[in-house]
Amino acid sequence: MATIVSYTARPRRITQALLLLAAVAIGVTAYALVWLGRFDELPPGLVEHAVGALVVAVVLQAVVMWRAPYADPVILPLVVLLNLLGIAVIASVDSARILYQDRSSAVADRQMLWAGLGVILCAALLVALRDHRWLRRYTWIAAVTGAVLLLTPLVPGLGSSRYGSKIWISIAGNSFQPAELAKICFAVFFAGYLVSRRDTLALAGPKVLGIRLPRWADFGPILVAWAFAMAVLVFETDLGTSIMFFGLFVAMLYVATDRLSWLVIGAVLFLPPAVIAATQMSHVRTRLTCWLDPLSSENFDRCGQINAGLFGLANGGITGAGLGEGRPNVVPFAESDFIFSALAEELGLVGAFALLLLYLLLVERAFRAAVGISDGFGTLLAAGLGFVIALQVFVVIGGVTRVIPLTGLTLPFLAAGGSSLVCNWIIAGILVRLSDAARRPAARQVPGAPSPAPAGGSPAEAIA
Known part of the structure; x- marks a missing residue:
């Protein structure tokens, strides 16, 4: 008879509760300091x-204790802190417009409403999704849904063009950016597709100049992903979204196969269309x-935003x-595209690096969950998200600081925008579920003992 030794993992729910309280205290204090700095009240x-x-x-703590007791205790506090800091910076932009431009602005109030909706959807996902492997059943449904969402702005009468890019849809006077939800659908599809074909993608194919190339039969999916990215670039003139989707697929290919050739192939495929867009499309x-x-005399006026x-x-x-002491109202779209500039002006280089550290910790926790999960689908999904x-952080901050050209994406959890914030909260919920699966204690078999017979028939086991 096999001898089974169990081990106990620490849920660390008290740690999460303390970190959530710290995040709330920092965020609320920042919000108060904005008005104290601007109006002395x-x-x-x-x-x-x-x-x-x-x-x-409290809601997040209760839901995690109920449905995901072994989840990473750091993910949700990081997300809450980023969201509250974003609201504080947006409130600074609002207050500067009130003081210096004598016009009302309530972007921060709307951001609070979107944050509430995002938290509700995050909690609902944790309650409804008991096992992340259920998502693998919907691999192809996620692919079709993502493709439809991605191309919806091209529908006449539904899509709307703003500042050179056609990436929005308008319904009953409300706008929505469907690409934000599409990235979640494509992450689920890529994870489900690649986990079933990664052996073929990793081992098969000829070797040319030291790089193993894929077989033609396996090259089809990357061409399809490339075609969708190019469709977004050409028809919606949105370089940022096309980079995000194609980069997601190539990165998940690399994680699935551990083959550097996929990164080289991805760069080779993306470079020519990007060059064509830069030379032929006026917006790009x-x-x-x-x-x-941007600072030359002939470019200074039309590059006013980045300047x-x-x-x-x-x-x-x-x-x-200082919070509430800057002039973020001078920068166009300081509450959305250029929120990093507004934050860095009021918190300085120290605050900017602190923000980058928060994002670094969040990404590290996602990758830690990817490493700890025992099934390939969960590994790819966590790594992809x-x-x-x-x-997104690299592209946005790189654009603001002129490391790369501007692309029009928004900083996750920080920038104003309902569709972006809500969808990023959904991503946070999925990461919490994945981290719970990665850290959940399990029976561990003594080396040399025969494997125990599997207990029958849970849906998750059937999927795995």
């Missing part, structure tokens, strides 16, 4: 804001020009002007 509705943030922390060409030389963002970064210095967050 506490903001209206501060008590309601604090109570709402505390309710969010303008962004490239503003990346290369204002650079001046804001410079005004922040090392320690920042972690990569999406990392890529």
Whole structure:
């Protein structure tokens, strides 16, 4: 008879509760400091804001204790802190518009409403999704849904064009960016597809110049992913979204196969269309020009947004002007595309690096869950979602700081935008579920003992 030795993993729910309280305290304090710095008074509705943030922390703590008791204790506090800091910075932009431009602005209030909806969906996902492997059943449904969402802005009368990109849909006066939800669907599809074919993708194919190339039969999926990315680039003129989707697929291919050749193939496939877009599409060409030389006399006016963002970064210095002491209203779209510039102006280089550290910790926790999960589908899904967050942070901050051209993506959990915030909260819920699977204690067999007969027939075992 096999001898089974069990081990006990620590749930660390007290740690999570303390971290959530710390996140709420920091976020609410930042919100109060904005109005103290701008108007020398506490903001209206501060008590309601604090109570709402505390309710969010209690709800998340209770749901995790109920449905995912072994989840990573750091993921949700990081997300709550990023969300609350984002609301504080958006409130600073609102207050600056009130003070210096004499016009009302309630973007922060709307962001609070979207945050509440995101938290509700995150909690509902944790309650409904008891095992992440259920998602593998819907691999192809997720693919079709993601493709439909991605191409929906091209439907006449439904899609709307803004600032050169056609990535929005308008329904009953409300706008939504379907690509944010599509990235979750594609992450599920890529994980389900690659886990069933990774042996073939990793081992088969000819070797040319030291790089193992895929077989033609296996090259089809990457061509399809490339075609969708190019469709977004050409027809929606959205370089950021096309980079995000194609980069997600290539990165998950690399994780699944551990073959460097996929990264090389992905770069080779993406480079020519990107060059064509930069030379033939006026919207993309303008962004490239503003990346290369925004401060020249001939480019200064049309590159006003990135120049204002650079001046804001410079005004922040090392320690920042202080919350509520900057002029983020000078930067166009400081609450969304350029929120990093607004934050760096008021919190300085120290605050900017602290923000990067928060994102780094969040991505690291996603990758830690990917390493700890025993099934390939969960590994690929956690790695893919972690990569999406990392890529968005790099692309957005790289664009603001002129490391790369501007792309139009938003910082996860921080920037204003309902569709982005809600979908990122859904990603947070999936990561919590995956981390619970990675850290959940299990019976461990003594080496040399025969394997015990499997207990029958749970749906999760059938999927695995």
